Amino acid sequence: MNQNSKTSEDTIDLKELFFSLIAQWKVIALCIILSLICALLYLRVTPKIYSVDAMVQVEDSKGTSAALLGDLSKLTNSGIGGKSPADPEIEILRSRLVLGQVIQNLNLDISILDNSNSIFSKLTSKDDTILKYSHNSVFYSNPNGNLVIKQLQVPQEYLDKPLVLVFKEQNKFELVNDKKEIVVTGSLNRFNQLQTADGLWKIEIYAKGDLAKQNFTLSKLALTTAVNNFNNNYAVAEKGKMTGVVGLNFNGTDKQLITQILNNVLNVYHEQNIERKSLESKQTLAFLDKQLPELKKQLEDSEIKFNQFREKYKTVDVNAESELLLKQNIDLEKLKIxxxxxQAELSAKYTNDHPMIRQIDAQIAEINKKLADLNNRLTQLPETQRLYLQLYRDVKVNTELYTTLLNSYQQLKIAKAGEIGNVRIIDTAVEPVKPIKPRKLIILALSLFVGGFVGVLIALLRNILRSGIKDSSQIENELDLPVYATVPRSPVQENRVQILKKKKSIPILAVKHSDDIAIESLRSIRTTIHFALNNAKNNIIAIAGPAPEVGKSFISTNLAVIFAQSNKRVLLIDADLRRGYLHKYFDQELQPGLSEYLNGQNSLEQTIHTTSVANLDLMTRGKSPVNPAELLSSSKFQEMLETLSALYDYILIDTPPILAVTDGIIVSQYTGVNLIVARYAKTDIKELELTLNRFEQSGTKVNGFILNDIQRGSNSYGYGYNYAYAYKANKDE
Structure with a gap:
């Protein structure tokens, strides 16, 4: 092997690769069609997925109650610390607190599956089932009837487990577990409360129509399972960065249901947000509801005692010191309240161990200490004056305390009535018009791409797995013999092998389509063979091949017709006494033929048949003998060839496969030119080496090769067109 052959093996011819893919267009087209069919089936059985969205705004506000309470709310609210106000609200929107309430409101924890609704039915019929969820029931409808589940409460053991609903006679039903065991039996169209060994069952199922032949699979989902299933189709995310605007999205097959679900999420979340924000006001109002009656009674009692004292002792003037002590006492009492x-407000949010609660407790204790000190100082005043101050202080303190708390009470009631929370619903869910999945155009385009990719991949694998000869230069470099012609694959003869097996008559390409590309290639070697015969011992040409189905008979027949069309007398002999079929090309009888002549049954004139092609005669193989090799090696066969060689300008012999039997080697002993036919991408270079060894062992010479059935795009394609002219030019020189 020389350097050029090595280089050829290490490089990839893109042109050859491209045309080899074109040659296998049927495989690629089949893969594309199958991929399209799969895509269409997928689009048929896949339900349409719709999507709805909503938007809420989280306001970083302290609310109406905080504004009315003034500085008291500052101690209970701290800064966000740079975080978006939407971050905690997003987690709340995903929590079981909100989603669990939505699932309970719409009975989303009840699953219904129609066991008769198979993939085949989806392919053959339109999906006309209806599944609706509401606060009162779960409604399922198909052409056979309706099924309504108003209540389904199962024991803890049967949560998340499928139960087959089987209808029985007399409006009875059974629930069967996965072990085919009946777990409970009840009556249709009524409420059933059943106590079993597993626990309490509460079932209320209504059925209408003809559902007796159907069964359904029911499942009661646990809260965590229902929430997880909900979150699979539910998405919450902040729109932008630090915007406080949260977008909600929910996907599903029923556009009315998903709209209802998302709006229910908004309602539940908004109600819980308002309730949570008004909890402070509720706690404060509860405290004031308890304190106001007591303060009012204390005020009335203090006024009665003060009036009684004044009536008894008349009016007593209070000096500046007494007034100062009185003012300090009143201020401390107000601060204490x-x-x-x-403290009551903060107890709604924090425990008693919280630093803010503990700080307020310490402040109250300090005020109590100061009040005790003031009371001690007041006791040192004269008795009458002391009693006056004490009664006056009680009236004054109770009046101011009662008035202050009464004002706060009215303000808190107003604040509670106007509480809107810190969440504003911007967009509610609107029923969608077009589905988001499946995307038909994308799926079809992707199926075309996948089908084409798989088809190309299969074609490339087939091309790689073909170990046969793909380049005429490979034969010349490896075997050091010329390739007389490279015969392209004829578009007319695409299924030539199938034609040979099925038809009794085979059309001759050189006669029916004389301008075919394969025939033009064979014409190019006519001159080459003529010069090869100048140095040969006779005008007999043997067409051989290493194995069956390489195209020997096709080459022999059409080459003989081409010679005959150039006004040369040509004889075509079918020497394949076992399986020859040259007679089919000329619509001749099988016998008498070569075997009958060699056996002495018929004369030479009787075995040579004229054909419809001028100047071309045919000798068929005749009836298959039991000893073909012995007949061909006999002297009678040699004498026959010598006789016929003088009568014809060219004699072409179609021989059996060289590697299969020895008949071809025997025939080559009497011929002047031996040509070996190899088939593109099928004949291996090793087969040609073995064939050459057989010829060398018998002492005969192979003149050259014919590479047949070249596919378009091959390096060998068109190589043989000019080979004959190049050969002739070399001979002339």
Whole structure:
């Protein structure tokens, strides 16, 4: 092997690769069609997926109650610390607190599956089933009837487990588990409360229509399972960065249901947000509802005692010191009440161990200490004056405390009535018009791409797995013999092998389509063979091949017709006494033929048949003998060839496969030119080496090769067109 052959093996011819793919267009087209069929089936059985969205705004506001309470709310609210106000709300929107309520409101924890609704039925019929969820029931409808489940409560053991609903006679039903065991039996169209060993069952199922032949699979989902299933189709995310605007999205097959579900999520979340924001006001109002009656009674009692004292002792003037002590005492009492009110508000949010609660407790204790000190100082005043101050202080303190708490009470009631929370619903869910999945155009385009890719991949694998000869230069480099012609694959003869097996008559390409590309290629070697015969011992040409189905008979027949069309007398002999079929090309009888002549049954004139092609005669193989090799090696066969060689300009012999039997080697002993036919991408170079060894062992010479059935795009394609002219030019020189 020389350097050029190595280089040829290590490089990839893109042109050859491209045309080899074109040659296998049927495989690629089949893969594309199958891929399209799969895509269409997928689009047929896949339900349409719709999507709805909504939008809420989370306001970083302290609310109406905080504004009305003033500085008291500052202690209970801290800064966000740079975080978006939407972050905690997103987690709340995904929590079981919100989603669990939605699932309970719409009975989304009840699953119904129609066991008769198979993939085949989806392919053959239109899906006309209806599944609706509401607060009162789950409704399922098909052409056979309706099924309504108003209540389905199962024991803890049967949560998330499928139960087959089987209808029985007399409006009875059974629930069967996966082990084919009946777990409970009840009556249709009524409420059933059943106590079994597993626990309490509460079932209320209504059925209408002809559902007796159908069964359904029911499942009661646990809360965590239902929430997980909900989150599979549910998405919550903040729109932008630090915007406080949250987008909600929900996907499903029923556009009315998903709209209902998402709007229910908004309602539940908004109600819980308002309730959570008004909890502070509720706690404060509860405290004031308890304190106001007591303060009112204390005020009335203090006024009665003060009036009685004044009537008894008349009016007593209070000096500046007494007034100062009185003012300090009143201020401390007011501050103490405010701290107690603040303590009640914070207790709704924090435990007693919280730093803010503990701080307020310490402040109240300090005020109590100061009040005790003031009371001690007041006791040192004269008795009458002391009693006056004490009664006056009680009236004054109770009046101001009662008035202050009464004002706060009215303000909190107003705030509670106007509480809207810190969430504003911007967009509610609107029923969609077009589905988002499946995307038909994308799926069809992707199926075309996948089908084409798989088809090309299969074609490339087939091309790689073909170990046969793909380049005429490979034969010349490996075997050091010329390739007389490269015969392209004829578009007319695409299924030539199948024609040979099925038809009794085979059309001759050189006669029916004389301008065919394969015939033009064979014409190019006519001159080459003529010069090869100048140095040969006779005018007999043997067409051989290493194995069956390489195209020997096709080459022999059409080459003989081409010679005959150039006004040369030509004889075509079918020397394949076992399986020859040259007679089919000329619509001749099988016998008498070569075997009958060699056996002495018929004369030479009787075995040579004229054909419809001028100047061309045919000797068929005759009836298959039991000893073909012995007949061909006999002297009678040699004498026959010598006789016929003088009568014809060219004698072409179609021989059996060289590697299969020895008949071809025997025939080659009497011929002047021996040509070996190899088939593109089928004949291996090793087969040609073995064939050459057979010829060398018998002492005969192979003149050259004919590479047959070249596919378009091959390096060998068109190589043989000019080979004859190049050969002639070399001979002339």
């Amino acid at each position: 405010e701290l107690e009110q603040q």
